[in-house]
Amino acid sequence: MRILITSxxxxxxxxxxxxxxxxxxxxLTDIQPVSxxxxxxxxxxxxxxxxxxxxxxxxxxxxxxxxxxxASPSDQLDYQMRCTYNLMLAASExxxxxxxxxxxxxxxxxxxxxxxxxxxxxxxxxTDLPVLCCHLGEFVCREFARERKIQVVILRLxxxxxxxxxxxxxxxxxxxxxxxxxxxxxxxxxxGWIDIFHVQSDVPNARxxxxxxxxxxxxxxxxxxxxxxxxxRDIGR
Numbered sequence: 001m002r003i004l005i006t007s008x009x010x011x012x013x014x015x016x017x018x019x020x021x022x023x024x025x026x027x028l029t030d031i032q033p034v035s036x037x038x039x040x041x042x043x044x045x046x047x048x049x050x051x052x053x054x055x056x057x058x059x060x061x062x063x064x065x066x067x068x069x070x071a072s073p074s075d076q077l078d079y080q081m082r083c084t085y086n087l088m089l090a091a092s093e094x095x096x097x098x099x100x101x102x103x104x105x106x107x108x109x110x111x112x113x114x115x116x117x118x119x120x121x122x123x124x125x126x127t128d129l130p131v132l133c134c135h136l137g138e139f140v141c142r143e144f145a146r147e148r149k150i151q152v153v154i155l156r157l158x159x160x161x162x163x164x165x166x167x168x169x170x171x172x173x174x175x176x177x178x179x180x181x182x183x184x185x186x187x188x189x190x191x192g193w194i195d196i197f198h199v200q201s202d203v204p205n206a207r208x209x210x211x212x213x214x215x216x217x218x219x220x221x222x223x224x225x226x227x228x229x230x231x232x233r234d235i236g237r
Contacts, residue, residue, distance in 0.1 A: 006029050007063075007067065008036065012160060020179065026039070028041070045086050084141070098151045102155050105158050105198060158208070173201050197210075
């Protein structure tokens with residue numbers, strides 16, 4: 001199964017690409033050159049035949065909301081809106097079955113910390129640039145899903161951490177759990193248009209529910225499960 005992973009210059013994208021390459025034929029892409037042992041194709045993600053060629057024969061796209069921190073605010077917003085749109089348009093035109101958008105649980109942090117926030121709750125975007133970028137990226141995904149042009153899976157990821165310590169945050173996500181969630185999203189049987197899942201690790205003060213069957217966005221189909229369950233760890237218990 002051929003998959004395309006974007007934002008290859010980021011440590012996170014590379015962190016999921018390497019283990020996934022053991023099971024899938026992975027192609028990486030980014031708007032800047034990247035050195036990797038995996039297949040890499042540089043792309044500006046413009047509305048051109050090159051973007052269509054990039055996704056030709058791909059069965060699933062893993063598109064990260066993460067952008068280069070050094071990029072200007074306008075460039076970051078442009079990437080989330082225009083580039084995401086161009087990529088999804090090319091994918092729908094070339095018959096790519098599934099598009100996985102890696103968003104962030106920061107979209108849900110505006111709720112009272114005592115609430116058990118689920119995927120059905122509305123996002124609370126702010127003007128903080130990374131949060132706003134995720135919100136706009138999700139908006140583009142919803143538009144394509146609404147027209148049933150491509151099956152969309154949105155994974156709202158917790159705050160990444162490589163430190164297995166007792167001082168974990170309320171939405172901490174460890175890399176091995178992130179990889180498992182993306183792996184599940186690549187093959188899970190879902191509604192066929194848009195499904196959203198919250199993903200974080202099992203930490204003592206976890207704020208968001210994970211591993212739940214999710215309501216279908218059409219409110220008609222039965223709930224679907226990603227099949228992801230965070231690993232149990234003895235961290236500060």
